[in-house]
Structures are given as structure tokens and as C-alpha cells.
Amino acid sequence: MKIGLMGLGKLGLPVALAIEAKGHDVVGYDISEQVKNIVEAKKIPYKEIWAQEHLDKSKIRFVSVADVVSHSEIIFVPIQTPHDPAYEGITRIPEKRIDFDYTWLKAGVRTLSDEIEKQGKDKVVVIISTVLPGTIRREIKPLLGEHTKLCYNPFFIAMGTTMRDFLHPEFVLFGVDDETASSKAERFYRTIHHAPFYKTSIESAELIKVAYNTFISTKIAFVNTLMEMCHKLPGTNVDDVTNALKLGNRRIISNSYFSGGMGDGGGCHPRDNIALSWLARKLDISMDWFENIMMQRERQTDWLADLIEQHRQAEDAIYILGKSFKPETNIQVGSPSILLKNILVERGHDVIMYDPWVDETAPAFTKGVYFIGTKHPEFGEFVFPQGSVVLDPWRYIPDRAGVTVVRIGG
Numbered sequence: 001m002k003i004g005l006m007g008l009g010k011l012g013l014p015v016a017l018a019i020e021a022k023g024h025d026v027v028g029y030d031i032s033e034q035v036k037n038i039v040e041a042k043k044i045p046y047k048e049i050w051a052q053e054h055l056d057k058s059k060i061r062f063v064s065v066a067d068v069v070s071h072s073e074i075i076f077v078p079i080q081t082p083h084d085p086a087y088e089g090i091t092r093i094p095e096k097r098i099d100f101d102y103t104w105l106k107a108g109v110r111t112l113s114d115e116i117e118k119q120g121k122d123k124v125v126v127i128i129s130t131v132l133p134g135t136i137r138r139e140i141k142p143l144l145g146e147h148t149k150l151c152y153n154p155f156f157i158a159m160g161t162t163m164r165d166f167l168h169p170e171f172v173l174f175g176v177d178d179e180t181a182s183s184k185a186e187r188f189y190r191t192i193h194h195a196p197f198y199k200t201s202i203e204s205a206e207l208i209k210v211a212y213n214t215f216i217s218t219k220i221a222f223v224n225t226l227m228e229m230c231h232k233l234p235g236t237n238v239d240d241v242t243n244a245l246k247l248g249n250r251r252i253i254s255n256s257y258f259s260g261g262m263g264d265g266g267g268c269h270p271r272d273n274i275a276l277s278w279l280a281r282k283l284d285i286s287m288d289w290f291e292n293i294m295m296q297r298e299r300q301t302d303w304l305a306d307l308i309e310q311h312r313q314a315e316d317a318i319y320i321l322g323k324s325f326k327p328e329t330n331i332q333v334g335s336p337s338i339l340l341k342n343i344l345v346e347r348g349h350d351v352i353m354y355d356p357w358v359d360e361t362a363p364a365f366t367k368g369v370y371f372i373g374t375k376h377p378e379f380g381e382f383v384f385p386q387g388s389v390v391l392d393p394w395r396y397i398p399d400r401a402g403v404t405v406v407r408i409g410g
């Protein structure tokens with residue numbers, strides 16, 4: 001296929017070379033003279049495996065924006081979206097938080113879209129740059145003319161191994177705005193590899209990209225906390241500990257426990273977290289990660305209580321369906337749905353709880369707000385009184401006439 005790149009920086013150039021290596025006809029443009037020189041002199045000044053040897057024999061042409069547009073069926077846009085240097089991570093994080101800087105990306109997309117309109121033919125434009133959720137719709141879409149068919153396709157690649165990671169990804173993430181454009185991009189990716197092509201809304205794709213990264217940060221924060229603990233606890237060794245955890249590849253390193261819902265529960269996890277938080281304080285660990293996990297659970301439960309209050313009309317009863325800490329059991333220890341009840345009671349509400357796995361008899365059900373605290377399969381068939389609102393943090397309750405189902409996070 002005929003492919004173009006708007007931006008040939010540290011991501012764009014190695015990706016261009018990887019695409020060319022799969023037999024495509026690639027051209028590129030970059031606003032920077034320095035980058036133009038790199039491409040024309042065929043000398044990459046940064047470390048990227050495979051890139052230099054591919055550039056040595058590359059036929060990629062550095063052309064004008066007009067030529068990128070006229071040549072290409074698909075145009076990739078990997079323009080920088082930097083953060084203020086104060087947020088780089090080499091100094092303390094400032095009290096004030098700010099978004100990335102989209103100035104360059106907006107300017108580049110506007111130039112590209114204007115040229116596409118001038119030439120008057122539909123073009124698929126695939127933005128790769130990292131952005132926070134909501135940015136493409138708010139900042140980018142208003143800049144586009146009718147012939148620009150947009151997709152958002154952030155990459156999960158690491159600098160230094162860009163070509164390898166692009167050619168052998170875990171999956172391809174596609175935020176879809178235009179179905180025809182995404183089908184064309186999917187056909188293109190099938191010429192590169194057979195990794196899963198995961199399509200979603202633009203906004204979800206934006207979030208997935210940053211969530212993927214922060215999840216890795218979370219894992220690192222977690223093992224580093226263990227490292228500090230081991231340093232302070234005689235007889236322990238962090239590698240022994242993490243090597244054992246790595247063997248837990250069914251429950252720890254897998255997709256288990258990886259769907260949005262209520263907080264963690266049961267007789268072990270919350271208790272262990274709280275105990276470790278105590279130990280972290282005792283050992284003067286610099287960051288009490290375990291408290292962090294528990295505060296997230298508690299504050300999110302407070303937020304769920306807020307949601308119940310927001311959806312409740314005067315005189316509505318509040319019901320929590322499910323008392324047990326997980327589906328299809330009557331064990332209630334450490335149950336996040338009971339935590340939710342206690343927070344609501346603390347706020348002065350009367351709450352009726354019912355769990356078919358725990359209770360012999362059911363209470364009378366009247367119009368109200370129904371919160372699904374435990375994902376028991378029975379609640380999928382539950383008959384909610386007309387006019388009720390159902391809040392479902394598991395997103396499995398089907399729609400039904402006369403009832404408003406709110407799927408939290410769905």
C-alpha cells in the first residue's frame with residue numbers, strides 16, 4: 001500500500017522503516033530540518049535496534065505535505081505531545097497538575113487536513129501520538145475537513161525497540177471514528193502481523209493507552225515497595241519474593257481480577273493490605289502503597305454512595321442487592337457491598353440489603369434505587385419495581401421497560 005508519515009521523529013522514522021520492510025511504498029514529511037537531514041544523510045543519532053541497517057537500504061522519500069497527501073492511502077501522524085519539563089519525573093511533582101501540550105499536534109493536523117481538503121479526496125489519517133482521554137474529540141476533530149477520515153491508533157512500543165515492537169505487538173488498538181477508515185487500516189495491519197485488532201471508541205482508546213502505561217507504573221511501584229520492605233526485613237530477599245509471585249501466572253499475571261466492579265473483598269486481601277500498611281509504617285517505608293490501595297477502595301465506595309444519592313428521588317428506598325464478597329457464595333467477610341451500606345448509613349440513610357445466597361426470605365421491594373453489590377447471576381433476572389433506577393457496577397443487568405439501568409463505567 002501507499003503509506004505516508006506526518007512526523008519522522010523517534011517514533012515516526014523507525015515505524016516508517018518497519019512499514020517499508022513489509023513491502024509498502026512509504027513517504028514522509030517532518031517540519032524539522034534536523035530530521036530531514038537524518039533521513040537524507042541516512043544517519044540515526046539515537047539508539048534503535050534494526051533502524052540503522054534498514055535506513056541504510058531504505059527508499060523512503062522525504063517529501064512535502066502535498067506529496068504525502070497525494071501519495072498516501074493512509075497517513076500516520078506521530079507528532080510530539082510533550083509534558084512541561086517540570087513533570088518529566090526527575091524532580092518532585094509540582095502541586096499543580098497540567099495536561100500534555102497539544103500545540104504541535106494541532107498545528108500538524110491542521111496543515112494536513114487543509115492539504116487534504118485542497119486535494120479534495122478522502123484520506124485515512126491515523127493519529128499515533130499519546131493524548132489524554134477526550135483530547136481528540138475536543139482538540140483535533142474541530143480542525144478536520146470532510147475528507148479527513150480519522151482513526152486513533154496509539155502504539156505500545158518502547159523506545160529503543162520501536163521497529164520490533166511495531167512488527168510484533170501484543171495487540172493493535174484502534175479508536176474508531178469512521179468504520180471505512182478503520183477497515184482500511186485493519187487491511188493494512190494484516191500485511192504487517194496477525195496480532196488482535198482491538199476496536200473501540202476514540203475515548204476508550206485514549207484511556208487504554210495511558211492506562212496501559214500507568215498499570216506498568218503500578219506494578220513497578222508495587223515491586224519497589226516490596227524491595228524496600230525486604231531491605232528493612234532481615235531474612236527476606238526481594239528477588240525470591242518477586243520470582244515466586246511471577247509463578248502465579250494464573251491469578252497475578254493474567255486478566256483475572258481485571259474487570260471494573262466493586263473493590264477487592266474477602267477474608268484475605270483487604271486484611272492483608274491493612275496489615276502490610278501497618279508494617280509499612282512501622283518500617284518507615286517511604287510510600288505506603290498498601291494504604292493507597294485501601295484508600296482507593298474506600299474513596300471509590302464513597303463515590304458509589306454519591307452515585308446512589310444522585311440517582312435517588314425523594315421517598316425512594318435504597319436497596320443493595322448482594323451481601324457476599326463475590327458471586328455464588330454466602331461468605332460476607334470483607335464484602336465491599338457491606339462497606340457501601342455502612343457508608344450510606346453513616347450518611348444518615350436507611351438501606352435494605354438482600355442476598356439470595358445469604359437470606360432465607362426476601363424483603364418487600366418497592367420503587368427505589370437498586371445497587372448491585374454482588375454479581376450474583378440471579379440479579380440478571382430480578383424483577384425491579386417500575387420507575388426504579390438500577391446501578392450496576394458489573395454491567396450485566398439487561399435493559400427492561402419502565403426501569404432505568406445505569407451501567408457504571410459502561
Ligand SMILES: NC(=O)c1ccc[n+]([C@@H]2O[C@H](COP(=O)([O-])OP(=O)(O)OC[C@H]3O[C@@H](n4cnc5c(N)ncnc54)[C@H](O)[C@@H]3O)[C@@H](O)[C@H]2O)c1
Binds near residue numbers: 010
Ligand atoms: N517514541 C516513542 O517510543 C513513543 C512510543 C509511544 C508513543 N509515543 C508518542 O508518539 C508521539 C511522538 O513521539 P516521538 O518520541 O516520536 O517524538 P519526537 O519529538 O521524536 O517526534 C515528533 C516529530 O514530529 C515532528 N513534527 C512536529 N510538528 C510537525 C508538523 N507540523 N509536521 C510534521 N512533523 C512535525 C517533529 O519535528 C518531530 O520530529 C508522542 O505523542 C509520544 O508520546 C512515542
